[in-house]
Amino acid sequence: MARLKVGVLISGSGTNLQALIDNCARADAESEIALVLSNRADAYGVTRAERGGLPHGVIDHRGYDSRAAFEQALSETLESSGVELVCLAGFMRVLTAEFVEHWRDRLINIHPSLLPAFKGLNTHARAIEAGVRFAGCTVHFVRPEVDNGPIIVQAAVPVLDDDTAGTLAARVLREEHRCLPLAVRLIAQGRVSVVGERCVIDAVAPGGALINPTPGPQEKGPEPCGSGPLVTGVGRR
Ligand code: GAR
Numbered sequence: 001m002a003r004l005k006v007g008v009l010i011s012g013s014g015t016n017l018q019a020l021i022d023n024c025a026r027a028d029a030e031s032e033i034a035l036v037l038s039n040r041a042d043a044y045g046v047t048r049a050e051r052g053g054l055p056h057g058v059i060d061h062r063g064y065d066s067r068a069a070f071e072q073a074l075s076e077t078l079e080s081s082g083v084e085l086v087c088l089a090g091f092m093r094v095l096t097a098e099f100v101e102h103w104r105d106r107l108i109n110i111h112p113s114l115l116p117a118f119k120g121l122n123t124h125a126r127a128i129e130a131g132v133r134f135a136g137c138t139v140h141f142v143r144p145e146v147d148n149g150p151i152i153v154q155a156a157v158p159v160l161d162d163d164t165a166g167t168l169a170a171r172v173l174r175e176e177h178r179c180l181p182l183a184v185r186l187i188a189q190g191r192v193s194v195v196g197e198r199c200v201i202d203a204v205a206p207g208g209a210l211i212n213p214t215p216g217p218q219e220k221g222p223e224p225c226g227s228g229p230l231v232t233g234v235g236r237r
Contacts, residue, residue, distance in 0.1 A: 004188040005034035007083035009074070009091035014045020015173060016089035016110055016180050021052045023181035030188035035081040037074060039093055055081060061093055071099040085187060088142065089180060097144035105194055107142040108187070110180045112172050114138060114154055119147035124165040124172065135159050135168055137176045139183035141194060150199045152183040152192055 006024075008017050017036060024032050036049035036056040049056035057077065064070035070093075078086060088109040100107060113123040115138040118130075127135045136156040143149035155175035159168060186192050191202040 001030070003029065004031040004184075005082050005084045006031050006184060007035045007037065007078045007081065007086045008033060008089050009086060010036065010038045010043055010045035010089050011040050011092040012043050012045060012090045014043060014048045014090065016176055017045045018048050019177035019181050020087065020089065020184065021048065021054070023184065031085075031184050034083050035078060037077060039070075039091070045090070067094075067096055068098065071096060075099065075102060085184070087180065087184065094146060095142070100142050100144045103142070105141055108139055108152065108183060109142050109147070109149075110176055110183075111138050111140070111147050112169065112176065114156060115140060115147060115151060122165070124168040127159060128163055128165060128168060133159055135172055137172050137179055139179050141199070143197075150194045150197050152186065152199050152201075153179045155179050 006020065008020060010017050020033060023029060033049075033052075033054050036045065036054050038046050038056070038058050039061045041058045041060065046056060046058065059070065059073050059077065061067075061070045064073065084106065086103055086107045088107070090110075111119070111123075113119070113127065114134065114136040117132070118126050124135065134156045135158075136154055138151055139153045140147075140151045141149040155172075155178060157168075157171045157175055163171075183192075186201060193200050193202065
């Protein structure tokens with residue numbers, strides 16, 4: 001079967017891009033990265049694309065008079081590479097409704113929170129501030145409203161009492177690297193459909209689109225009070 005041609009848009013270090021590169025390196029991969037585009041020439045992800053021998057380019061938004069002109073250049077370049085699915089992997093530009101509708105249900109984003117909670121920036125600091133016990137990440141189809149759209153895959157991680165935004169971000173990022181390749185795999189296998197504004201994942205074992213890891217030994221919270229085991233939803237301690 002032909003591999004799904006994926007275009008990846010980045011703005012930064014590109015660790016999620018790296019997870020996709022590693023996923024596509026599997027002999028039985030159902031997708032291939034047809035193009036990596038960055039809006040910043042100094043993004044480390046560009047170096048990752050280079051090292052991976054992938055077609056890549058820089059389209060700097062500052063070189064365009066309008067958002068629409070910038071996005072037209074993005075779309076034309078993606079289309080000329082035959083891209084069928086666009087992944088926003090740390091792409092830090094807000095996209096217009098026109099671009100989003102043009103790529104409707106062919107455009108996915110990874111966001112570092114359990115959407116619909118904590119849309120926007122500084123998600124980890126806000127999660128800690130709100131006192132939530134779980135944080136995580138979400139891969140979703142993009143809709144015109146920022147960080148909104150049918151959810152494909154989520155991973156939950158615990159928020160520990162001594163977490164900083166940095167420690168929580170690192171725990172979430174590890175799960176992002178599992179979620180984004182999983183979402184691309186599910187789409188490439190033709191298992192994802194959008195029904196209403198929800199995703200239905202076909203023929204996957206229950207929990208197949210949910211990643212719910214147990215904290216590692218160095219990340220365990222305090223011992224529970226009382227004698228019995230405490231069931232927290234992320235495993236027994
Ligand atoms: C990731 O944490 C991603 O979820 C986030 O930017 C980071 C990019 O890291 N994206 C957003 O906040 C978009 N709203 P990476 O460049 O190492 O993949």
